Amino acid sequence: MPTALIGGASGEWRIDRNEPVRGAALPAAGRLAVLEGAAAGDPRVAAAPAWLLRGVRSYERYVTRAEQAELTARSPALGRTEATRAALIPISKSAAWWAMAQDERRAIFEETSKHIATGLRYLPLVARRLYHGRDLGEPFDFLTWFEFASDGAPAFEELVASLRRTEEWAYVEREVDIRLSR
């Protein structure tokens, strides 16, 4: 079941910032609600949210067994009491990215861009969850959700800046950066 991340007037998270990084922005909204298994028309969703993005947690597309073991061992759960900051970063990649074979995408993703290794450096400081939207026909291929304590904010900025400097990011066609607190 897809998870819906809904910008509007209600929700556990306050939206502190909502900025387009590449491509079209998302409309302004005051709060964000995260609802499992919700879609437009769901009685739990406000009549007219500013936006409703959907994605599914799915299987790993790039990690090796060794990377998976390390990620599992070091990844904290979401919902830690001290994690009062969050970020939602929806991105879409170009047709050129999706037309590449698996080994070519993996080479750019990790061998060149060190996406997994970079994320690992910030564990367990920054908890992370990935939702996939591409096969659902959603406007964003991925919704990445991050949670951290307020003193983890500078480290999180480093993490985001590192990823945006990679070769992988040359294939990012649309990106929005949404920061939250609770």
Added chain:
Amino acid sequence: MPTALIGGASGEWRIDRNEPVRGAALPAAGRLAVLEGAAAGDPRVAAAPAWLLRGVRSYERYVTRAEQAELTARSPALGRTEATRAALIPISKSAAWWAMAQDERRAIFEETSKHIATGLRYLPLVARRLYHGRDLGEPFDFLTWFEFASDGAPAFEELVASLRRTEEWAYVEREVDIRLSR
């Protein structure tokens, strides 16, 4: 947009056989319709089809660049005049399959089970298209569609039998084998 493969009273293809290979069967139906972008409730879909399966064409999950180039060069289009036979083989894989890392799945899929190499041996005889249903929450992870001329039927039986003998197939939890003609 998902494609719907609909078993019922209408459609271009006559269903000649509909047998469960592993797990639950699909209800009997006389004909199959293939509709781009359709869902239950779509005016093009009969009021109560026997079943409606959905999937999306998506990006390649296992092929390398060299394999992709060979597949592209040798794969015929669907809809060849002489391709009067078809097969629809919906399958789902186990939780153990989906929990594996990418390199482990690739190793079983190709290095051990030769899924890509086996398919290549039957090109251009057997045209093939894969639809992904897993991220959509569909009952089948994959819907594979094959088309061939009537004199290609023995070769198609060989192809299917080869794949079912592989290590990969130990992870197939549900499989239905539907044969069609037009």
